[in-house]
Amino acid sequence: MYRISIDRSLCNGYGVCESIAPDVFELGDDGIATLRTGMSDDEAVTEACDSCPAGAISIARVEAA
Amino acid sequence: MKTDPTFWLLARASGLTAYGLLTASVLAGLVLKARPFGRALKPAATADVHRFLTLLALGMLVLHGGSLMLDRTLRMPLAGLFVPGASSYRPVAVAVGVVAAELMALIYVSFVLRRQIGARNWRRLHWATYLVFILATVHGVASGTDSSQPWARDLYLGAVGAVAFATAWRALGRPTRPAPERSL
Numbered sequence: 298m299y300r301i302s303i304d305r306s307l308c309n310g311y312g313v314c315e316s317i318a319p320d321v322f323e324l325g326d327d328g329i330a331t332l333r334t335g336m337s338d339d340e341a342v343t344e345a346c347d348s349c350p351a352g353a354i355s356i357a358r359v360e361a362a
Numbered sequence: 363m364k365t366d367p368t369f370w371l372l373a374r375a376s377g378l379t380a381y382g383l384l385t386a387s388v389l390a391g392l393v394l395k396a397r398p399f400g401r402a403l404k405p406a407a408t409a410d411v412h413r414f415l416t417l418l419a420l421g422m423l424v425l426h427g428g429s430l431m432l433d434r435t436l437r438m439p440l441a442g443l444f445v446p447g448a449s450s451y452r453p454v455a456v457a458v459g460v461v462a463a464e465l466m467a468l469i470y471v472s473f474v475l476r477r478q479i480g481a482r483n484w485r486r487l488h489w490a491t492y493l494v495f496i497l498a499t500v501h502g503v504a505s506g507t508d509s510s511q512p513w514a515r516d517l518y519l520g521a522v523g524a525v526a527f528a529t530a531w532r533a534l535g536r537p538t539r540p541a542p543e544r545s546l
Contacts, residue, residue: 310481313395313405328481347401350394350409 298338299356301346305329307353314345314354321345322354330354365434373429373436374508376422378517381502383419384466385521387412388495389528396532416470423463452505459501466494495525 314322318341325331390412430438442449446457476484
């Protein structure tokens, strides 16, 4: 399980995260990425984190309760 | 008296170099979105390369326009560099180049102003990059005096082929999951 956060001040709205993990990320009305959920066990979030050109996504692995 | 060809040569070389840099920048942008190399390329570095190539291309366009104005072969007026149709030399082909250059500069500035205009509007405007590339290709082929040379033809065919391939790769190569419905 991953805890996900986005630094919206860094996000440039490239939309790469949304295309990799649309269950977790979406571009808001302002074009900046927002989270659909703050926790996910989807491995795609690690690729989304690595693929963010702005380095705006942080993830931390947490033990599932 | 023989005319000094320095600015004429510089104008041709800078125009072709600007086209090459624009092509490389478009390819870098497509690599950024399509991620054909997976995690082998750092996206932040690719984004930096994409922006830097665009800036270099714009700088080369300044050199291209400046050289044409200083050259005595075409005698390009200042207005011809900024106003579509104001050039007496191949007016339509040059006008296409002027529009391409101004649109390219607008797209670059839109990145700097993305906070003010909104990231969504910035992304929409970025689609116009394809129009810039098409216009730049038409301008180069139609107004360039080297266009009939085999190496120039290869350059244009290679650039168009590479961008078409990368665009197809982005569109077809890597399926992405559909976004779930927004909850109301």
